[in-house]
Amino acid sequence: MKKLSLTLLITCSCIAAFAQDFSDKITLVIHGGAGTITRANMSPEREKAYREGLDLALQKGYEVLKKGGTSVQAVEAAIHVMEDSPLFNAGKGAVFTNEGKNELDAAIMEGKTLKAGAVAGVTTIKNPISAAIAVMDQSVHVMMAGKGAEQFAKEKGLEIVDPSYFYTEARYKALERAKAQEKTELDHNAKEENGGNGGKGGNGGKGEKANGPFVPSSPSSFKKEPKTGYHSVDDLIFTEGKKFGTVGCVALDKYGNLAAGTSTGGMTNKRYGRIGDAPIIGAGTYANNATCAVSATGHGEYFIRSVVAHDISALMEYKGLSLKDAANEVVMKKLVERGGEGGIIAVDRNGNVAMPFNSEGMYRGYIKSDGKSEILIYKD
Amino acid sequence: MKKLSLTLLITCSCIAAFAQDFSDKITLVIHGGAGTITRANMSPEREKAYREGLDLALQKGYEVLKKGGTSVQAVEAAIHVMEDSPLFNAGKGAVFTNEGKNELDAAIMEGKTLKAGAVAGVTTIKNPISAAIAVMDQSVHVMMAGKGAEQFAKEKGLEIVDPSYFYTEARYKALERAKAQEKTELDHNAKEENGGNGGKGGNGGKGEKANGPFVPSSPSSFKKEPKTGYHSVDDLIFTEGKKFGTVGCVALDKYGNLAAGTSTGGMTNKRYGRIGDAPIIGAGTYANNATCAVSATGHGEYFIRSVVAHDISALMEYKGLSLKDAANEVVMKKLVERGGEGGIIAVDRNGNVAMPFNSEGMYRGYIKSDGKSEILIYKD
Numbered sequence: 001m002k003k004l005s006l007t008l009l010i011t012c013s014c015i016a017a018f019a020q021d022f023s024d025k026i027t028l029v030i031h032g033g034a035g036t037i038t039r040a041n042m043s044p045e046r047e048k049a050y051r052e053g054l055d056l057a058l059q060k061g062y063e064v065l066k067k068g069g070t071s072v073q074a075v076e077a078a079i080h081v082m083e084d085s086p087l088f089n090a091g092k093g094a095v096f097t098n099e100g101k102n103e104l105d106a107a108i109m110e111g112k113t114l115k116a117g118a119v120a121g122v123t124t125i126k127n128p129i130s131a132a133i134a135v136m137d138q139s140v141h142v143m144m145a146g147k148g149a150e151q152f153a154k155e156k157g158l159e160i161v162d163p164s165y166f167y168t169e170a171r172y173k174a175l176e177r178a179k180a181q182e183k184t185e186l187d188h189n190a191k192e193e194n195g196g197n198g199g200k201g202g203n204g205g206k207g208e209k210a211n212g213p214f215v216p217s218s219p220s221s222f223k224k225e226p227k228t229g230y231h232s233v234d235d236l237i238f239t240e241g242k243k244f245g246t247v248g249c250v251a252l253d254k255y256g257n258l259a260a261g262t263s264t265g266g267m268t269n270k271r272y273g274r275i276g277d278a279p280i281i282g283a284g285t286y287a288n289n290a291t292c293a294v295s296a297t298g299h300g301e302y303f304i305r306s307v308v309a310h311d312i313s314a315l316m317e318y319k320g321l322s323l324k325d326a327a328n329e330v331v332m333k334k335l336v337e338r339g340g341e342g343g344i345i346a347v348d349r350n351g352n353v354a355m356p357f358n359s360e361g362m363y364r365g366y367i368k369s370d371g372k373s374e375i376l377i378y379k380d
Numbered sequence: 381m382k383k384l385s386l387t388l389l390i391t392c393s394c395i396a397a398f399a400q401d402f403s404d405k406i407t408l409v410i411h412g413g414a415g416t417i418t419r420a421n422m423s424p425e426r427e428k429a430y431r432e433g434l435d436l437a438l439q440k441g442y443e444v445l446k447k448g449g450t451s452v453q454a455v456e457a458a459i460h461v462m463e464d465s466p467l468f469n470a471g472k473g474a475v476f477t478n479e480g481k482n483e484l485d486a487a488i489m490e491g492k493t494l495k496a497g498a499v500a501g502v503t504t505i506k507n508p509i510s511a512a513i514a515v516m517d518q519s520v521h522v523m524m525a526g527k528g529a530e531q532f533a534k535e536k537g538l539e540i541v542d543p544s545y546f547y548t549e550a551r552y553k554a555l556e557r558a559k560a561q562e563k564t565e566l567d568h569n570a571k572e573e574n575g576g577n578g579g580k581g582g583n584g585g586k587g588e589k590a591n592g593p594f595v596p597s598s599p600s601s602f603k604k605e606p607k608t609g610y611h612s613v614d615d616l617i618f619t620e621g622k623k624f625g626t627v628g629c630v631a632l633d634k635y636g637n638l639a640a641g642t643s644t645g646g647m648t649n650k651r652y653g654r655i656g657d658a659p660i661i662g663a664g665t666y667a668n669n670a671t672c673a674v675s676a677t678g679h680g681e682y683f684i685r686s687v688v689a690h691d692i693s694a695l696m697e698y699k700g701l702s703l704k705d706a707a708n709e710v711v712m713k714k715l716v717e718r719g720g721e722g723g724i725i726a727v728d729r730n731g732n733v734a735m736p737f738n739s740e741g742m743y744r745g746y747i748k749s750d751g752k753s754e755i756l757i758y759k760d
Contacts, residue, residue: 116685141651142681143684144652145526145653148652148654281684283661304661307661307666314695318694
């Protein structure tokens with residue numbers, strides 16, 4: 001009898017542990033890119049616009065979690081807000097490639113199952129994060145690129161837009177500035193290549209070609225942004241300085257499941273079908289219920305080579321580091337030593353949040369189960 | 381004076397340690413794919429052909445190392461042999477996509493600098509591994525895809541071929557068999573999707589579309605393979621059963637530097653611009669002088685989700701596991717639990733070799749500094 005009671009007790013404890021309710025731990029963290037974002041080069045109007053955008057993303061994601069939605073659904077909702085806003089380099093508002101196109105990348109990963117999905121180099125999918133989720137949930141593949149990914153998204157009923165949808169005047173001007181600067185640099189420097197992807201800036205291409213006559217992909221269909229009270233939206237988009245625009249979200253839902261998602265337009269003036277870290281599982285995006293969920297933003301090449309997101313997870317799993325220590329070890333130490341600028345957001349299964357970055361600023365914020373949120377932009 | 385001697389002694393020791401000669405440790409390991417490769421379904425002629433191909437790759441790579449070449453150069457030389465051979469699913473001999481194309485992926489990583497390069501979905505580059513090396517050495521990017529990657533390769537003077545170069549009759553027939561089997565499966569199963577990338581097989585696409593009329597991309601330019609004594613080369617290509625064709629090489633050079641490279645045609649009948657693990661740094665390819673160099677072959681989706689190559693490195697770095705234990709932990713335990721079939725090859729800085737696989741067979745071999753080599757195919 002005593003043995004039976006003990007067995008029952010153990011069984012009940014196991015079931016309780018299995019069905020543990022994480023309602024008081026639900027957490028959502030977002031980022032909207034990192035780089036040279038300082039108080040000195042930010043106007044009050046711009047700061048207000050970015051804070052509003054970030055807040056809306058937090059609220060939309062939180063709403064999903066509060067209603068009992070999954071972490072993947074919450075990540076999707078939060079990222080949709082940033083993809084649909086011209087302020088962020090993802091979806092509408094994505095930067096331009098050297099050819100004057102907007103090529104988008106996105107990835108999602110689910111911590112419970114380690115299932116993942118990613119799309120790279122797509123030009124017609126309104127919300128790339130949703131395409132990544134479709135790849136995860138409705139295909140046997142993890143990563144799809146280019147026209148194939150677009151065909152898949154179309155077949156799955158995702159919203160397809162004309163490439164001109166992604167045009168914003170501010171990003172287009174940023175491309176023109178990048179090209180002009182590149183030309184100036186080349187005029188002063190006969191050495192066109194920097195000999196490997198350890199270097200910063202540059203483009204790895206031929207100067208002459210890179211600076212040839214520029215024709216936007218479909219100029220006639222470019223739409224002007226609506227004017228706001230004091231500024232056009234284009235005036236508010238922050239494109240000064242070095243900026244690694246990417247948006248991302250990590251979340252812990254009431255079922256105790258983690259998820260991470262990232263979406264981006266990549267680097268202004270990028271060439272040759274370049275793919276950054278955002279859609280690379282393990283580099284820009286990773287989630288594992290055993291450790292944490294991570295989304296990165298930064299100089300993608302360095303983040304790929306350092307397998308940043310998985311490295312943070314591995315430091316927790318194999319070295320027993322806390323989320324904070326693991327994130328700092330990778331972002332503030334390893335990446336700094338290697339010259340990799342940027343940051344990450346992360347959450348673990350206890351709802352602990354980490355948002356380290358080694359650049360001058362990073363748009364970031366989090367919201368906890370009680371609805372209290374914080375939005376930050378600068379270093380201090 | 382005593383102090384000065386001590387200082388000199390320490391300085392000399394440091395220089396000696398820095399310039400340590402690894403000549404007696406040089407090692408090169410290769411794989412030519414994993415899957416249902418058993419004695420029962422292998423003819424003596426086929427086995428001979430594969431052994432000869434693997435041996436040539438080992439010898440070419442070894443030659444580079446022996447002459448004082450770098451691990452990257454050795455990896456390139458060994459992979460060229462397998463890319464140029466129709467026997468392996470990489471370069472010439474790559475499998476066909478659902479659309480009847482050959483879309484190739486490749487990656488390289490250098491353990492000393494953590495520099496890396498990758499190309500995905502290329503159709504005209506004769507040796508994709510060389511394109512990956514060009515991306516690593518001659519661009520600021522790590523990963524390039526599709527037409528952009530091809531343009532880059534062309535600008536860098538790599539050999540460009542007509543897509544028909546990659547045609548082999550055996551692979552083409554394998555595509556036809558895959559399509560026929562898919563049609564049969566669909567006829568018996570109204571459920572077209574398997575609900576996420578945790579499943580095996582299937583295609584994630586629409587059955588009707590997938591089984592529509594098939595027209596090879598450029599049938600008129602398809603070349604017949606030359607006949608050998610008793611068989612045509614096409615007869616020797618092994619396409620039966622489930623096979624995760626990929627080729628890879630890892631090496632340790634006399635300077636103590638590790639490198640890893642992987643090249644593949646992906647999965648027969650793949651759709652939607654699918655990218656597998658081969659070109660994903662951290663998944664199918666990873667090298668770090670602090671730990672090891674790894675190249676994987678297997679069901680790519682599982683390898684991406686498990687960040688296989690970096691996970692082996694992390695287990696060594698953070699948990700202090702030996703190369704063998706780390707490789708076994710990931711391939712024989714984690715991947716098996718998750719349903720991920722395949723294997724990896726790896727080498728550490730002491731020249732230790734690991735070649736675990738959880739499939740029925742894996743084409744593999746290694747060669748050590750004394751020129752002694754071993755080539756293996758089956759489980760035992």
